[in-house]
Amino acid sequence: MSDHPDKSEEEHLSARGPRLKEIPLRLIIPNLITVLAICAGLTGIRFAIEFRYELAVQMVLIAALLDGIDGRVARLLKASTKFGGQMDSLADIINFGVAPALVLYIFALDRIHSLGWIAAMAFAICSGLRLARFNVMAESAVKAPWQSEFFVGVPAPAGAFLVLAPVYLSFLGMQPTATTAYFSAVYTLIIGALLISRVPVWSGKSGTRIPRGYTLPLIMAVVLLVAILMVYPWQTLVVAVACYLISLPFGARAWQKKYGGGDAFSAPEEQDIQADGP
Secondary structure, three states: OOOOOOHHHHHHHHHOOOOHHHOOHHHHHHHHHHHHHHHHHHHHHHHHHOOOHHHHHHHHHHHHHHHHHHHHHHHHOOOOOHHHHHHHHHHHHHHHHHHHHHHHHHHOHHHHOHHHHHHHHHHHHHHHHHHHHHHHHHHOOOOOHHHHOEEEOOOHHHHHHHHOHHHHHHHOOOOOOHHHHHHHHHHHHHHHHHHHOOOEEEOOOOOOOOOHHHHHHHHHHHHHHHHHHHHOHHHHHHHHHHHHHHHHHHHHHHHHHHHOOOOOOOHHHHHHHHHHOO
16 A cells, blocks of 8 residues: 555645645734634624624724725735635625624614614625625726726725714714614615715725825824824714715716726626626
């Protein structure tokens, strides 16, 4: 009997993936950050169930922050893997779809019972659809020039940040009632619609260079913004939500001026769908 495994056994072992001791630490770090993001999102749901709403919102926002970090850490460490990409996508639906929807439902939407639950479910489903569309377009072999500057619809992390606006307002004195719950349900449906819409949304990835003379003022502005956020968190978040929503028409207009015309905005996604179809 040979001391070496035959070829079929080697293929069987390789199909199971590399052993844990064979995985470099730099490949594990981004996945650990993703796991921490999932823990934050799920802990946000727990805090909402316990009526600790400020901590619940903070956990959801921390999950969004960690989600923004893990991909950048993976690229920095040259540790991007298919496993990490799939895990990140699964984490996103929890952190940006399920967690904010449940926090908002427990906080306000449950006052209108089934209607509130429908609004919460609709948002979570729209978030999942938005993430699926993003993955399809990211893997598409055909990429339009505008994809380096614009998203198709509001991205899921921004949707989670936006949909919690009724909770931010409650921390400023707006008490949740049945009336405010109806408004919150309509607002939740609007944010869900923006997620799956075809509205061009500026991504901030255009690679625009900052003139050297503006570097220090920009750094000071960011530091000041962080300081204001720490001292006046809910007021700052409400203003940020308003500014983001107001900026959407301007982003769409900027895309129209630079890239508008024909069906250019839908071409990459539609080509992918056609390739997968009969």
